[in-house]
Amino acid sequence: MQTRSFVVSLLAAASLVAAQFRVTVPSTSNWWVARSTNILEWTCREANAPAQFTVLIGNSDQTILVQPLAIIAQQNNFDCSIIITQDQANQAAGQGYQVYLANPLNNTDVYATSEPFEIKPLGSLYPTQQAAAASSAAAAASASAAANSTNNNSNNNNNNSGAFSVRSGVIGGMAAGVVGLVGGMAATLL
Numbered sequence: 001m002q003t004r005s006f007v008v009s010l011l012a013a014a015s016l017v018a019a020q021f022r023v024t025v026p027s028t029s030n031w032w033v034a035r036s037t038n039i040l041e042w043t044c045r046e047a048n049a050p051a052q053f054t055v056l057i058g059n060s061d062q063t064i065l066v067q068p069l070a071i072i073a074q075q076n077n078f079d080c081s082i083i084i085t086q087d088q089a090n091q092a093a094g095q096g097y098q099v100y101l102a103n104p105l106n107n108t109d110v111y112a113t114s115e116p117f118e119i120k121p122l123g124s125l126y127p128t129q130q131a132a133a134a135s136s137a138a139a140a141a142s143a144s145a146a147a148n149s150t151n152n153n154s155n156n157n158n159n160n161s162g163a164f165s166v167r168s169g170v171i172g173g174m175a176a177g178v179v180g181l182v183g184g185m186a187a188t189l190l
């Protein structure tokens with residue numbers, strides 16, 4: 001019984017966190033890149049999501065931005081995410097930025113605030129590109145290891161075991177990705 005009520009209260013706490021209108025991108029781990037097109041994403045399906053809002057960008061350092069600046073006057077919630085062009089937001093690279101989704105009639109009435117995030121200099125990789133670069137580096141390393149072992153193996157026999165070890169490396173990586181995804185979904189469901 002105690003375990004059960006513990007689980008129930010855990011679920012209640014989790015759904016309290018989930019049922020909140022908030023900005024998901026940008027965030028501390030999902031930065032923007034200066035003079036580039038960037039993504040803004042929010043939890044549009046929450047019951048308390050407003051139908052429309054103004055998008056503002058601010059910085060905790062007033063020497064960077066004196067006060068939050070509106071970059072989109074009226075944004076429909078149902079879009080769920082949008083691409084912000086460099087004509088809409090053209091902030092210099094720096095730390096401590098935050099995006100605010102606010103009442104269009106009163107911008108100090110803020111519905112949701114993003115985590116502080118960084119705008120990296122032009123040419124920086126986005127988080128997804130970094131992950132791709134890291135995994136292709138890992139793939140290159142395992143391909144090179146496989147090639148070396150193929151060279152050694154080829155002294156003994158001339159079959160495709162080298163190619164096989166590259167493939168199993170890739171398949172292993174995909175399996176790990178799926179496990180991570182399922183784990184993430186389970187966490188979301190909780």
Ligand SMILES: *[C@@H]1O[C@H](CO)[C@@H](O)[C@H](O)[C@H]1NC(C)=O
Binds near residue numbers: 106107108109110
């Ligand atoms: C605007 O919103 C702020 C914060 O909710 C509130 O304190 C203020 O009274 C509002 N101003 C007007 C003119 O409604």
Ligand SMILES: *[C@@H]1O[C@H](CO)[C@@H](O)[C@H](O)[C@H]1NC(C)=O
Binds near residue numbers: 141144145148
């Ligand atoms: C493969 O062998 C080459 C030299 O034969 C070496 O430079 C390289 O680091 C090796 N790669 C791995 C992954 O062991």
Ligand SMILES: *[C@@H]1O[C@H](CO)[C@@H](O)[C@H](O)[C@H]1NC(C)=O
Binds near residue numbers: 148149152
């Ligand atoms: C071949 O295998 C030996 C160990 O069996 C290893 O020390 C050597 O580095 C390998 N050669 C290459 C080119 O990887």
Ligand SMILES: *[C@@H]1O[C@H](CO)[C@@H](O)[C@H](O)[C@H]1NC(C)=O
Binds near residue numbers: 157158159160161
């Ligand atoms: C290929 O290599 C594997 C592992 O080294 C070995 O078990 C297999 O018998 C080889 N096949 C052929 C056709 O040489």
